[in-house]
Amino acid sequence: LTENEQLNYQRRNISDIIWAYRRWTAKSNTFQNSHDCIYWYSKSEEFNWNQLFEDYADGAAHFTEEDENGKYRWQYLNGNKYKLYMKDGIRMKDWWDDLPYINSMAYERVDYATQKPEALLERIIKASSNKGMIIADFFGGSGVTAAVAHKLGRKFIHADVGINSIQIARDRLIAAKAEFEISEVRDGVSLYRNPAQTMDKLRSLIVGLRNESSLNPVWAGAIHHSKHGMMPVYLPNLADHTTKVLDIPLMNRILNEYMPDLPEDVKQVIVYYVDIEDEKQLIRFIDEYNPTIIKIELRDLKAVLDEVVVNDAAEYELQQTSEGYDIEIRRFISDRLIQKIDEYNQKKSLSKPIELSENGLELIELVNLDCTSADGFWHSDTEIRIDKHGFMVENGQKTKAFWDGKIRSSKKPLRMKIRNIAGDESIFLFFKIQTKGEKI
Numbered sequence: 001l002t003e004n005e006q007l008n009y010q011r012r013n014i015s016d017i018i019w020a021y022r023r024w025t026a027k028s029n030t031f032q033n034s035h036d037c038i039y040w041y042s043k044s045e046e047f048n049w050n051q052l053f054e055d056y057a058d059g060a061a062h063f064t065e066e067d068e069n070g071k072y073r074w075q076y077l078n079g080n081k082y083k084l085y086m087k088d089g090i091r092m093k094d095w096w097d098d099l100p101y102i103n104s105m106a107y108e109r110v111d112y113a114t115q116k117p118e119a120l121l122e123r124i125i126k127a128s129s130n131k132g133m134i135i136a137d138f139f140g141g142s143g144v145t146a147a148v149a150h151k152l153g154r155k156f157i158h159a160d161v162g163i164n165s166i167q168i169a170r171d172r173l174i175a176a177k178a179e180f181e182i183s184e185v186r187d188g189v190s191l192y193r194n195p196a197q198t199m200d201k202l203r204s205l206i207v208g209l210r211n212e213s214s215l216n217p218v219w220a221g222a223i224h225h226s227k228h229g230m231m232p233v234y235l236p237n238l239a240d241h242t243t244k245v246l247d248i249p250l251m252n253r254i255l256n257e258y259m260p261d262l263p264e265d266v267k268q269v270i271v272y273y274v275d276i277e278d279e280k281q282l283i284r285f286i287d288e289y290n291p292t293i294i295k296i297e298l299r300d301l302k303a304v305l306d307e308v309v310v311n312d313a314a315e316y317e318l319q320q321t322s323e324g325y326d327i328e329i330r331r332f333i334s335d336r337l338i339q340k341i342d343e344y345n346q347k348k349s350l351s352k353p354i355e356l357s358e359n360g361l362e363l364i365e366l367v368n369l370d371c372t373s374a375d376g377f378w379h380s381d382t383e384i385r386i387d388k389h390g391f392m393v394e395n396g397q398k399t400k401a402f403w404d405g406k407i408r409s410s411k412k413p414l415r416m417k418i419r420n421i422a423g424d425e426s427i428f429l430f431f432k433i434q435t436k437g438e439k440i
Contacts, residue, residue, distance in 0.1 A: 015040045017094045021101040052127050053089030110168055112142035121148040143169025150178040163423050174396030205304045209233055218258050228268045235272050246273035248285050259292050266294055272301040311426040314418055318430055324410040332360040334420050361405050366419040371411035382409040
């Protein structure tokens with residue numbers, strides 16, 4: 001780093017905090033991992049800071065004096081004498097060993113792999129923000145940050161690419177009686193939720209792409225062009241979040257690790273991306289640091305990602321009743337899941353293979369009704385989710401009832417979303433509503 005870069009780093013890297021904890025660990029050939037590092041950065045030299053205090057380690061024995069404000073002892077600083085009250089505690093250090101790790105029986109546990117304790121986020125949010133400020137967590141996980149921010153009187157932004165994360169955070173915030181809206185990006189990037197499904201079909205959607213045994217596996221294949229010859233194609237691995245954004249470090253890897261090994265007759269390669277950091281800057285970087293004479297063509301993958309969605313099929317009946325509307329799902333068909341289950345049964349040679357019921361409803365994880373709009377932004381007006389034990393979660397409220405294949409709404413539904421247990425979503429539009437008893 002240059003002197004200016006070092007100074008910048010020192011200004012912005014305010015503190016490195018160690019969160020130490022105890023938990024059960026498995027046998028290993030190295031030291032047990034029992035701490036996390038928390039890095040506190042600021043965008044500028046000015047940042048919000050609220051002093052936090054912890055209890056005195058030496059206890060009450062040293063606080064021998066007392067007045068109307070409580071027990072205290074005399075403290076000397078820079079020649080001045082002042083009262084140090086026991087109730088105020090000492091300024092908090094950057095070593096936190098008083099916050100336990102979430103164990104398997106903890107009340108706040110929601111079975112999310114990376115869930116952090118609420119007490120940890122409460123300490124971070126209290127120290128770095130004031131009431132009314134916005135707390136954003138762009139890898140939101142189970143929604144702990146959003147829930148704690150709400151409890152502390154802050155506004156919040158929760159973002160995550162996983163459907164499971166959004167659902168768990170939504171249920172947590174409903175239980176906390178927080179006001180919020182759910183916005184869903186429908187630009188192809190949402191297919192990161194189902195990377196296996198996307199990657200399975202992606203290659204078939206790129207016209208002319210075919211396998212080439214002469215290429216390193218980092219290349220998805222090649223397109224043969226009458227003028228340019230064989231053009232190797234780079235595709236980001238949708239299961240690897242580090243390849244989502246095409247930035248200078250990733251392009252540097254393509255230029256210096258992948259391209260020098262290409263056959264000598266290659267004149268051009270195609271690099272697909274989902275997001276790009278700064279296209280003009282990236283092009284300048286390519287022009288300056290390309291160690292080969294091979295031309296690079298950048299293409300936006302979202303143009304083909306929009307065609308990837310493979311919808312499931314459902315047979316259902318919608319009836320109008322005196323209390324509103326009933327939708328009964330009578331059969332659900334997911335060709336992709338059925339294929340995966342068949343492959344699993346054949347591979348494992350199970351004495352009792354996995355069998356599906358005739359109606360296939362056990363493949364459904366969530367049913368959601370939009371009663372506000374028939375297209376565009378999705379409004380979640382009524383929802384039923386089936387948890388891993390088979391119990392229903394209705395509009396965020398847990399129940400001990402098993403799902404009967406029905407969802408009810410007081411308002412007229414305009415469209416329905418069904419999510420299968422692999423996370424694939426299909427949308428169904430309602431055109432005609434049957435009045436109860438009417439034959440159609």
